[in-house]
Amino acid sequence: MPEAATIQTPAVEGAPRLSPAAQQLQARLAATPPPHARATDAARTDALDRLSAQGLPGPRDEYWRYTDPAPFNTQAPDPIALDAASGDPTLFAGVDKLRLVFVDGRFDAAASDELSLAGVEIAPLSQADAQPDHWVGDAYGALEKQGQSPAARPFAALNTAIATDGAVIRVTGRAARPVQILYRRSDPAADVTIHHVLRLEAGADLTLLENGLVGARGNIVIEADLAPGAQLHHVAAHRAGVPRVSNIHLFGRVAEGASLKSFALSVDGRHLRTESVIELLGDDAVAHVACAMLGDGTSVHQDDTVFITHTGLRGESRQVFKKVLKNGATGVFQGKILVRPGAQKTDGYQISQALLLDENSQFLAKPELEIYADDVKCSHGSTTGALDETALFYLRSRGVPRERAVVLLVLSFLADALEEVEDEALRAEIADRLEEWLTARAKG
Amino acid sequence: MLQINNLHVALEDEDKQILKGVTLTVPAGQVHAIMGPNGSGKSTLSYVLSGRDGYEVTEGQATLEGHDLLEMEPEERAAAGLFLAFQYPVEIPGVGNMTFLRTAVNAQRKARGEDELSAGEFLKLVRERAKALDIDAEMLKRPVNVGFSGGEKKRNEILQMAMLEPRMCILDETDSGLDVDAMRLVAQGVNALRAPDRSFLVITHYQRLLDHIVPDVVHIMNDGRIVKSGGPELALEVEQNGYADILAEVADA
Numbered sequence: 001m002p003e004a005a006t007i008q009t010p011a012v013e014g015a016p017r018l019s020p021a022a023q024q025l026q027a028r029l030a031a032t033p034p035p036h037a038r039a040t041d042a043a044r045t046d047a048l049d050r051l052s053a054q055g056l057p058g059p060r061d062e063y064w065r066y067t068d069p070a071p072f073n074t075q076a077p078d079p080i081a082l083d084a085a086s087g088d089p090t091l092f093a094g095v096d097k098l099r100l101v102f103v104d105g106r107f108d109a110a111a112s113d114e115l116s117l118a119g120v121e122i123a124p125l126s127q128a129d130a131q132p133d134h135w136v137g138d139a140y141g142a143l144e145k146q147g148q149s150p151a152a153r154p155f156a157a158l159n160t161a162i163a164t165d166g167a168v169i170r171v172t173g174r175a176a177r178p179v180q181i182l183y184r185r186s187d188p189a190a191d192v193t194i195h196h197v198l199r200l201e202a203g204a205d206l207t208l209l210e211n212g213l214v215g216a217r218g219n220i221v222i223e224a225d226l227a228p229g230a231q232l233h234h235v236a237a238h239r240a241g242v243p244r245v246s247n248i249h250l251f252g253r254v255a256e257g258a259s260l261k262s263f264a265l266s267v268d269g270r271h272l273r274t275e276s277v278i279e280l281l282g283d284d285a286v287a288h289v290a291c292a293m294l295g296d297g298t299s300v301h302q303d304d305t306v307f308i309t310h311t312g313l314r315g316e317s318r319q320v321f322k323k324v325l326k327n328g329a330t331g332v333f334q335g336k337i338l339v340r341p342g343a344q345k346t347d348g349y350q351i352s353q354a355l356l357l358d359e360n361s362q363f364l365a366k367p368e369l370e371i372y373a374d375d376v377k378c379s380h381g382s383t384t385g386a387l388d389e390t391a392l393f394y395l396r397s398r399g400v401p402r403e404r405a406v407v408l409l410v411l412s413f414l415a416d417a418l419e420e421v422e423d424e425a426l427r428a429e430i431a432d433r434l435e436e437w438l439t440a441r442a443k444g
Numbered sequence: 445m446l447q448i449n450n451l452h453v454a455l456e457d458e459d460k461q462i463l464k465g466v467t468l469t470v471p472a473g474q475v476h477a478i479m480g481p482n483g484s485g486k487s488t489l490s491y492v493l494s495g496r497d498g499y500e501v502t503e504g505q506a507t508l509e510g511h512d513l514l515e516m517e518p519e520e521r522a523a524a525g526l527f528l529a530f531q532y533p534v535e536i537p538g539v540g541n542m543t544f545l546r547t548a549v550n551a552q553r554k555a556r557g558e559d560e561l562s563a564g565e566f567l568k569l570v571r572e573r574a575k576a577l578d579i580d581a582e583m584l585k586r587p588v589n590v591g592f593s594g595g596e597k598k599r600n601e602i603l604q605m606a607m608l609e610p611r612m613c614i615l616d617e618t619d620s621g622l623d624v625d626a627m628r629l630v631a632q633g634v635n636a637l638r639a640p641d642r643s644f645l646v647i648t649h650y651q652r653l654l655d656h657i658v659p660d661v662v663h664i665m666n667d668g669r670i671v672k673s674g675g676p677e678l679a680l681e682v683e684q685n686g687y688a689d690i691l692a693e694v695a696d697a
Binding site: 408411414 | 518521522536
């Protein structure tokens with residue numbers, strides 16, 4: 001691990017070469033103790049070099065037009081009182097799973113289940129990294145590096161360079177139980193950088209659950225490499241109701257006949273950006289990404305940025321994003337489908353919809369298709385609308401009070417995104433939690 | 445049961461008077477029909493009574509068993525016993541028909557200070573009432589009205605009516621879009637609900653529904669007013685001669 005390198009932003013006319021953002025980052029790097037990395041040392045050095053070369057997003061960066069990168073790079077996050085989100089979330093509590101607990105971004109063996117599950121090898125990154133020849137050395141940062149082009153993702157490179165811990169999971173068969181990554185905190189100001197590496201061998205099957213509150217600020221990277229015929233279901237629900245700041249990246253590579261499905265439930269928070277960067281490399285590969293989001297209040301800014309690349313034949317991709325916004329919340333969606341030359345018979349689908357519950361909220365959407373094959377089916381749609389007054393009247397005319405009718409219609413709006421969760425029991429549990437949250441919120 | 449007195453209604457968004465003095469009394473246990481040409485104000489009357497936004501009552505009153513309807517929110521009117529079967533029932537994806545029915549039934553019971561039905565009680569009741577309307581378990585499981593045929597939607601409206609047991613039922617062109625068999629099924633459902641303490645206001649273009657749901661009184665509406673009232677024979681007269689004759693006769697009088 002080299003000393004903190006000089007990080008430069010793209011030159012901006014009239015601005016000093018070393019911008020405040022770059023100085024800020026340098027200060028952060030200087031204050032970050034270098035992890036005792038052995039297996040991933042080369043990858044970390046490489047990431048830092050790349051970060052230095054590409055710099056941080058500037059004010060005119062097209063990719064950061066709707067979301068200010070600054071909160072991801074301040075010296076320290078605003079603390080979130082521990083009692084603001086005390087106890088574990090009830091979501092997934094009833095699921096029979098293998099639980100990995102991370103406290104302030106560090107693996108807590110005592111709080112976690114025994115890391116033994118047939119067909120699955122699990123180790124915390126901090127331990128895997130101590131073995132110079134661990135396979136994670138080759139995997140760590142590989143998909144992240146690939147995902148830097150054509151659009152740079154500097155905070156993911158930063159994550160690779162400095163991540164303190166994470167889950168390293170190799171799946172060789174069908175996992176009998178889901179693996180849960182549960183985040184806890186002991187420090188109100190925890191500024192967490194965590195990096196998970198998943199490798200699913202041919203025909204492997206895993207459900208990965210991710211929830212809790214990672215920290216006052218979280219920089220999370222998940223790299224998921226799927227061999228032919230592998231299946232990954234990822235369901236994430238980061239802690240609701242606290243002003244968390246987080247930048248999350250999911251990098252996926254999907255081989256022939258494999259399938260990666262990721263669903264996120266996002267409720268409130270302050271400054272959130274989730275990037276999903278997935279390549280359908282093999283033929284007949286499948287990738288679905290979906291999000292159901294609720295944002296209440298002017299301080300809520302939630303950005304979903306998706307980049308799906310079709311390389312193999314007959315790939316199928318779906319993006320389903322639904323955002324419910326009120327009291328001045330902002331939702332952002334940037335979704336891209338890139339169809340490479342030769343990726344014939346691609347079936348790409350993208351829908352982003354916002355339900356604005358008042359006139360103060362806003363939804364910013366940028367759907368993009370870039371297609372270099374001539375026999376493909378790609379569609380995208382984006383809508384922004386208010387509650388359907390006719391449906392509201394219909395429900396009320398049956399005696400359903402207005403508040404409750406609004407809750408039902410919001411759930412109705414989110415239904416398509418929830419449908420993306422394949423496991424019926426999980427989907428029902430998420431719907432129940434959503435309903436509880438909406439009902440409580442409607443009264444407040 | 446229902447008393448409407450000199451009701452004047454305008455559209456909120458434009459300066460347009462739709463109802464120009466409707467006066468109508470439906471006593472308990474009776475079925476009244478309202479017929480009239482397009483644009484006469486029939487549907488507006490049903491919406492104003494049930495509390496839809498977008499209309500402004502400029503004059504007159506409407507009461508249900510003495511309670512001022514126009515002062516109440518739509519859900520309060522429902523709890524007070526009013527029910528509107530929609531001409532175009534609304535599709536609500538993602539909300540199960542059963543969930544919707546149970547929410548509605550229990551919300552009304554709660555508003556009236558009654559105990560909510562348990563899951564078991566509700567299930568038993570809904571199965572029994574659905575069966576009479578030829579509504580199967582699959583239809584109950586599906587999202588509200590999503591993927592339903594025209595006939596299924598109307599039957600679903602009658603099921604809601606059967607579950608909510610309202611005192612005053614308004615049927616807004618329930619026969620539209622129905623084939624003969626579906627209409628018979630719907631009419632059977634309505635007839636099964638006829639009771640001494642329940643009244644109906646049946647809005648329709650055509651006489652044929654009234655062959656199945658025989659009214660006590662038929663009203664002809666035109667240009668925002670009730671222009672003629674009579675027995676079931678009035679509906680037959682419309683069927684044979686159209687509205688023009690009746691309207692001309694009224695104009696002459």
